[in-house]
Amino acid sequence: MEKFISHTGTAVPLRRSNVDTDQIIPAVYLKRVTKSGFEDGLFAAWRNDPEFVLNKPEFAHGTILVAGADFGTGSSREHAVWALQNYGFKAVISSRFADIFRGNSQKGGLLTVVLPQDDVEKIWDAIEADPTTEVTVDLEAKNVRVGSSVYPFEIDDYTRWRLMEGLDDIGLTLKNIDDVTAFEKKRPSFKPLTLPAKI
Amino acid sequence: MQVTRGDIMGKTLAEKIWADHVVREVAGEPDLIYIDLHLLHEVTSPQAFDGLRLANRQVRRTDLTIATEDHNTPTLNIDQPIADPVSRLQIETLRKNAAEFGVRIHSLGDANQGIVHVVGPQLGITQPGMTIVCGDSHTSTHGAFGALAFGIGTSEVEHVLATQTLPLVRPKTMAINIEGSLPQGVTAKDIILAIIAKIGTGGGQGYVLEYRGSAIRELSMEGRMTICNMSIEAGARAGLIAPDETTFEYVKNKPHAPTGADWDAAVEYWKTLKSDDDAKFDVEISLNAAELSPFITWGTNPGQGAPLSGNVPNPADFTDPEEVGAAERALTYMGLEAGQPFKSIKVDTVFLGSCTNGRIEDLRAAADVLQGKKIAPNVRMLVVPGSAKVRLQAESEGLDKVFLDFGAEWRQAGCSMCLGMNPDQLTVGERSASTSNRNFEGRQGKGGRTHLVSPLVAAATAIRGTLSSPADL
Numbered sequence: 001m002e003k004f005i006s007h008t009g010t011a012v013p014l015r016r017s018n019v020d021t022d023q024i025i026p027a028v029y030l031k032r033v034t035k036s037g038f039e040d041g042l043f044a045a046w047r048n049d050p051e052f053v054l055n056k057p058e059f060a061h062g063t064i065l066v067a068g069a070d071f072g073t074g075s076s077r078e079h080a081v082w083a084l085q086n087y088g089f090k091a092v093i094s095s096r097f098a099d100i101f102r103g104n105s106q107k108g109g110l111l112t113v114v115l116p117q118d119d120v121e122k123i124w125d126a127i128e129a130d131p132t133t134e135v136t137v138d139l140e141a142k143n144v145r146v147g148s149s150v151y152p153f154e155i156d157d158y159t160r161w162r163l164m165e166g167l168d169d170i171g172l173t174l175k176n177i178d179d180v181t182a183f184e185k186k187r188p189s190f191k192p193l194t195l196p197a198k199i
Numbered sequence: 200m201q202v203t204r205g206d207i208m209g210k211t212l213a214e215k216i217w218a219d220h221v222v223r224e225v226a227g228e229p230d231l232i233y234i235d236l237h238l239l240h241e242v243t244s245p246q247a248f249d250g251l252r253l254a255n256r257q258v259r260r261t262d263l264t265i266a267t268e269d270h271n272t273p274t275l276n277i278d279q280p281i282a283d284p285v286s287r288l289q290i291e292t293l294r295k296n297a298a299e300f301g302v303r304i305h306s307l308g309d310a311n312q313g314i315v316h317v318v319g320p321q322l323g324i325t326q327p328g329m330t331i332v333c334g335d336s337h338t339s340t341h342g343a344f345g346a347l348a349f350g351i352g353t354s355e356v357e358h359v360l361a362t363q364t365l366p367l368v369r370p371k372t373m374a375i376n377i378e379g380s381l382p383q384g385v386t387a388k389d390i391i392l393a394i395i396a397k398i399g400t401g402g403g404q405g406y407v408l409e410y411r412g413s414a415i416r417e418l419s420m421e422g423r424m425t426i427c428n429m430s431i432e433a434g435a436r437a438g439l440i441a442p443d444e445t446t447f448e449y450v451k452n453k454p455h456a457p458t459g460a461d462w463d464a465a466v467e468y469w470k471t472l473k474s475d476d477d478a479k480f481d482v483e484i485s486l487n488a489a490e491l492s493p494f495i496t497w498g499t500n501p502g503q504g505a506p507l508s509g510n511v512p513n514p515a516d517f518t519d520p521e522e523v524g525a526a527e528r529a530l531t532y533m534g535l536e537a538g539q540p541f542k543s544i545k546v547d548t549v550f551l552g553s554c555t556n557g558r559i560e561d562l563r564a565a566a567d568v569l570q571g572k573k574i575a576p577n578v579r580m581l582v583v584p585g586s587a588k589v590r591l592q593a594e595s596e597g598l599d600k601v602f603l604d605f606g607a608e609w610r611q612a613g614c615s616m617c618l619g620m621n622p623d624q625l626t627v628g629e630r631s632a633s634t635s636n637r638n639f640e641g642r643q644g645k646g647g648r649t650h651l652v653s654p655l656v657a658a659a660t661a662i663r664g665t666l667s668s669p670a671d672l
Contacts, residue, residue, distance in 0.1 A: 017521050018400060018500050022639040027620040031271065031285040033245035033292045045641045069521060070401045073434065073500070074637060076336040077243065078352035099404055099436050100336060100350055107354035158228050169354070173231065173362045176223055180364055183222045183233050190457040190465035191235055192324045194303050195262040198454040199311055199322070
């Protein structure tokens with residue numbers, strides 16, 4: 001996973017709440033067996049609408065998505081994270097994320113920043129007033145900077161450390177695999193096994 | 200058993216299961232949790248197996264892993280190659296991965312193929328007190344057995360394949376108490392739709408929901424699965440119901456149920472799996488079962504629901520400006536007018552199936568309403584059993600004939616129109632009454648309009664052609 005320390009770019013205002021993972025990428029686009037190529041499915045239902053924010057030339061190249069509350073609800077598809085990343089997004093800001101989406105984003109190095117809705121509204125206003133406004137999402141300093149405004153955010157230290165180091169969870173767990181083996185020795189015999197198959 | 204936090208105070212059911220699965224606990228880090236069962240399907244696993252191959256890793260516990268094909272599978276002509284080449288590739292990739300890594304798989308055509316959350320319980324590999332994960336958000340279904348079960352992303356699928364564990368932050372707990380008896384014609388689906396309307400699609404975020412109370416204890420396992428299934432629609436990764444005699448009876452004699460001395464030891468353990476009387480939940484809410492009635496959704500998220508007896512709400516009546524905007528957008532998308540009675544809404548398609556309501560009891564309930572009736576003109580009805588075994592069971596009871604005589608289509612098992620990954624989709628502007636779990640824009644097909652309903656409401660709607668309950672017949 002790529003390290004995430006700080007990212008500066010322009011931002012895209014998505015003034016909608018409850019953007020579920022079927023909106024981020026509809027099921028018919030989930031059929032690839034790779035982690036790339038999902039950008040075509042990103043917000044597919046809205047991409048034909050000239051009024052949709054990503055179709056406006058001034059917002060077409062943003063790398064930070066600023067969305068309404070409850071972003072990423074619904075399905076557990078990590079394809080939603082890949083679609084955002086494949087399109088070029090590095091970070092998403094919202095006042096509330098669905099749990100599974102947030103977990104997926106943190107595994108893949110897409111930074112999800114939680115800010116109060118008031119701050120989200122101020123950022124929307126700023127980037128709509130001037131779409132070229134430089135926005136920095138700084139994980140090291142734990143703040144978002146929009147022009148001269150600074151919006152601090154919270155993130156747990158462990159996740160922050162993992163993202164800043166670009167660490168892979170599996171590698172971390174395998175360092176403690178002896179604990180797993182010890183745990184397995186204590187598992188009760190009545191717990192079911194899938195093999196050999198009984199039908 | 201390891202001594203952990205909270206041993207002085209009583210524990211909730213979720214806390215007990217959690218404590219029994221902690222492999223490693225270090226301050227400032229997520230707990231490392233052991234996973235008892237990992238369910239796989241074709242959509243969220245290919246990239247995880249790829250990751251294993253790249254790192255030269257194996258599946259640690261093939262004997263705690265099982266795969267089935269469900270999301271992409273066609274529900275017609277399953278004896279022929281899958282027509283859509285991309286769907287076919289995804290299914291073939293799962294088969295290849297299962298063969299290469301030694302994972303048990305139930306493929307299309309096998310009697311145990313079907314929706315992953317229907318297959319686990321019917322094989323008896325879903326049991327109380329387990330931790331169960333799958334790359335599918337409706338894994339919460341298995342919580343009906345008193346198992347801590349939740350959906351994960353593909354990175355986590357890879358993590359479980361490689362280590363049989365997950366690093367997880369301990370969730371908060373919410374008790375949802377539903378006391379009283381359900382009125383005639385009100386089902387588990389109506390309970391959960393009412394709960395989601397009450398707490399909203401984000402109300403459960405960060406929590407494990409434990410459904411409690413006499414109305415829950417009176418439910419069958421199928422009904423309990425319907426409720427836990429939609430916990431994710433309230434934002435909660437997992438829902439739980441304490442196991443009881445109903446649970447034990449359901450598990451007993453299933454192919455993978457414990458036997459002999461193991462059965463006795465298991466039941467003894469399972470009986471400890473309930474929240475202690477002095478356990479503290481972070482949040483508690485209550486509903487009176489006697490006040491519930493058939494429920495439907497009118498909008499584009501599962502929280503936008505209301506009793507079927509009412510009218511389409513006026514967006515201006517919501518207090519939160521976000522909700523006003525969301526309701527306005529929803530009515531536009533759904534093609535509805537504020538004030539219009541729900542029962543005047545005409546539907547084009549009725550879908551009976553999914554991991555929410557595709558089990559045998561759901562098919563029996565609908566067939567009971569449809570028996571001897573004819574489908575409304577210009578309405579199509581798809582009946583899609585949750586698994587091949589449910590289909591066989593239904594056929595042995597003659598339910599297929601009831602559906603066919605009524606004018607419905609009797610299909611093969613799979614996720615089907617719940618998410619429209621296979622050819623079973625709505626067209627632009629087409630309206631459905633669907634027993635599935637999500638009414639998101641485009642969920643059942645681009646431009647499709649979904650009303651979530653119970654199997655009883657689905658059946659009555661297919662008869663009348665407008666949203667209806669059996670009481671309207």
